[in-house]
């Protein structure tokens with residue numbers, strides 16, 4: 520591992536934890552000492568300071584932290600939309616430079632093209648990657664079926680509810696069969712009921728497909744419900760200070776995760792961290 524530790528186990532007065540997930544320690548994405556500064560006319564922002572993380576193949580890892588601590592910047596760097604000032608990233612041992620075709624990104628803001636049907640929106644990433652038309656359609660329909668939207672494939676996206684539109688966004692990202700799926704507060708704009716339904720859907724999809732997912736949220740319960748591990752960010756400068764194992768049994772749809780004593784313990788610890796009551800683990 521890098522200089523990031525599983526600090527919760529070491530520091531919290533809790534029962535020793537062991538990873539509950541089926542994923543091994545095989546690293547798919549290595550992020551090493553990534554720094555990023557933004558200079559504007561008025562100020563210099565240290566968005567990321569030496570962020571190191573090893574993402575394991577097939578895991579669901581969430582990044583949690585208050586607004587402005589660099590979570591989106593890290594995801595954008597992983598996707599190649601921004602480049603780091605220093606440090607590096609490796610996907611399956613290959614250094615990442617520029618936009619990667621191996622990742623896909625689900626934005627908070629769904630951004631579906633209104634003049635294209637649902638299925639044409641889902642096929643977009645495949646088009647960019649030069650996949651032939653017939654195969655594009657077949658693959659787009661396959662993922663639409665997976666997210667339960669095959670029946671509205673020909674509809675324009677604006678005729679769908681917010682939750683359905685976000686599922687189209689997820690389908691679009693999955694259609695390219697990414698090595699790592701990046702999700703940046705994907706359910707942030709949805710009402711609580713839709714959000715909870717989508718959390719269950721994404722948990723089921725992840726279990727079925729085995730895709731590695733990096734997920735940004737500021738909703739602690741969402742992170743606990745979905746994740747194998749949770750990375751905690753601190754602001755000013757943006758740092759990843761701890762990575763916690765979420766040692767709760769799966770499938771988590773079988774019981775009330777929120778009421779589980781370990782979930783309560785994790786929530787309390789993370790909330791305290793978010794309030795800035797704890798400094799980084801040395």
Ligand SMILES: Nc1ncnc2c1ncn2[C@@H]1O[C@H](COP(=O)(O)OP(=O)(O)O)[C@@H](O)[C@H]1O
Nearest residue numbers: 557559564566585586587588589590591592593
């Ligand atoms: N393109 C940019 N230009 C200037 N500042 C930026 C830019 N992108 C992000 N920042 C700043 O970097 C910091 C981290 O931003 P961000 O990664 O969006 O945080 P988060 O996603 O955790 O809310 C913030 O202070 C933000 O204002």
Ligand SMILES: [Mg+2]
Nearest residue numbers: 590591592703
């Ligand atoms: Mg953000």
